[in-house]
Each structure stands twice: as C-alpha cells, then as structure tokens.
Amino acid sequence: MKLMVFKNEEDLDMAAANSVVEVIKANPKATLGFATGQTPVGLYQKLVQAYQNGLVSFKQVTTYNIDEYAGLAKDHPQSFYYFMKTHLFSQVDFTEGNIHIPDGIGPDLEEEAKRYEAMLKEAGQLDVQILSIGLNGHIGFNEPGHTLHAETHVVTLTEDTREVNSRVFPSLAAVPTKAITMGLGPMIKAKKIVFIAKGESKANILKQAFQGPIDPLVPGSFLQLHPNIEVYLDEKAAQYFM
Numbered sequence: 001m002k003l004m005v006f007k008n009e010e011d012l013d014m015a016a017a018n019s020v021v022e023v024i025k026a027n028p029k030a031t032l033g034f035a036t037g038q039t040p041v042g043l044y045q046k047l048v049q050a051y052q053n054g055l056v057s058f059k060q061v062t063t064y065n066i067d068e069y070a071g072l073a074k075d076h077p078q079s080f081y082y083f084m085k086t087h088l089f090s091q092v093d094f095t096e097g098n099i100h101i102p103d104g105i106g107p108d109l110e111e112e113a114k115r116y117e118a119m120l121k122e123a124g125q126l127d128v129q130i131l132s133i134g135l136n137g138h139i140g141f142n143e144p145g146h147t148l149h150a151e152t153h154v155v156t157l158t159e160d161t162r163e164v165n166s167r168v169f170p171s172l173a174a175v176p177t178k179a180i181t182m183g184l185g186p187m188i189k190a191k192k193i194v195f196i197a198k199g200e201s202k203a204n205i206l207k208q209a210f211q212g213p214i215d216p217l218v219p220g221s222f223l224q225l226h227p228n229i230e231v232y233l234d235e236k237a238a239q240y241f242m
C-alpha cells in the first residue's frame with residue numbers, strides 16, 4: 001500500500017487525478033472503474049481540468065461504475081448515472097457507448113447483475129479502479145456482513161447506509177432500499193486502485209480497514225490484499241494511522 005497524506009484537499013485531488021491521467025496517457029484505451037459519492041467529486045473536477053487543458057482525452061477510454069440504486073432512472077437527480085453525467089461525463093469527451101453503469105430500473109435486477117458481471121468478465125482486468133469507503137466500511141455497496149461477494153449482485157442497503165445517503169435525498173423514505181453493486185473481485189484484480197478518503201468522520205473506519213484484521217464486517221479491509229493500491233488521505237482522515 002502506498003499511503004499519501006495531504007494537508008489540503010486541492011493537492012490530494014490533483015495527485016489522485018494525476019495518477020489516473022498517467023494511466024490514460026500510457027494507454028488511451030484504458031478501462032477505468034468509477035465510484036460516486038462526495039469524496040471523488042474533486043478528483044473528477046481535476047480530470048475535467050486536465051481534459052480542458054489538453055492533457056488527456058477520454059475518447060477511447062471505457063468506464064465501469066461500481067454501483068447504482070435500484071428504482072432510479074438515469075435522469076433521476078440522485079441516480080449515480082446522473083451524478084457521473086453531471087460531474088464528469090458531460091464535461092469531457094467520453095464516447096457514450098463506452099460508459100457502463102448498472103441499470104437500476106430494468107424488470108429483473110438479478111438478470112441485470114448477471115449481465116453486468118458478464119460484461120466485466122469480458123472487459124478483463126481494469127487498468128485503474130477509483131474507490132472510497134463508507135462510514136460503515138462498505139466499498140461500492142458491498143455492505144458489512146458475514147459474507148462478501150466477488151461478483152456483481154443485488155444488495156439490500158443497510159439502514160446505516162440509507163441514513164447516511166439520505167443527506168442528498170428529500171427524505172429517508174425516498175432512499176432506495178436496494179442497489180446493484182460490483183463485487184470485490186474486479187476491484188481486487190484491477191491493475192491499480194486509487195483510493196481516496198477525506199475528513200475526521202472516516203478516520204476510525206480507515207484505521208480498521210487498513211490496519212485491522214481482514215474481516216467481512218469491514219469490507220474495505222479486503223483492499224489490504226491489493227498489490228498496487230494508492231491511498232490518498234487528508235490529515236483528518238489519516239489521524240489514527242500509525
């Protein structure tokens with residue numbers, strides 16, 4: 001694990017974005033795994049800037065998002081598709097057909113999970129996977145529990161997760177109860193993981209994930225097994241690291 005701790009968010013986002021840009025420069029047809037949430041917004045802004053400054057093109061890049069809520073259409077303001085479109089896809093030169101996000105509104109979520117997994121298998125090893133972690137240790141929507149999945153699956157969101165994520169919904173009741181998430185398999189197999197976390201609220205779970213035992217009750221702890229993970233933290237998030 002390559003741990004980097006930053007005094008300010010701007011530098012953290014820039015360093016993480018540079019790591020992604022390097023991958024695309026080396027291979028313009030790179031495959032990228034994307035996460036959503038508040039944490040990577042700054043990184044996506046830096047990728048947009050790199051594109052605007054002519055440093056990188058996303059035209060030939062293929063992307064796979066790690067999760068999507070069940071029941072939210074692409075144009076729903078809280079869907080992850082909408083998030084990605086707002087923060088990144090609509091601002092750079094991605095080729096629409098190269099963008100992949102699980103479809104949360106199909107008639108059969110289990111079938112959609114199988115379709116998504118087959119596509120990931122066909123794509124092979126991701127060149128870089130961008131990740132963060134939930135307050136309860138989840139990665140994507142791989143929630144804490146007695147078992148973890150390697151493959152894409154339908155998940156019932158924990159009440160913790162629904163509560164935390166309700167901050168961007170009109171009410172708790174409006175937060176979907178299910179989602180489709182990539183399993184841990186493609187993340188662990190990715191050539192590189194760019195992992196970001198910020199703020200005091202994540203400090204405790206980060207310590208457990210990266211310095212505690214590997215435990216399905218802390219899904220992020222499985223990232224310790226990755227041979228090439230870059231961990232970008234601000235000082236508050238890193239405060240319990242020794």
Ligand code: F6R
Nearest residue numbers: 035036037038039132133134140
């Ligand atoms: C969403 C995802 C989640 C988030 C996590 C942290 O695609 O992968 O695991 O990374 O919930 O979210 P924020 O960044 O909002 O704290």
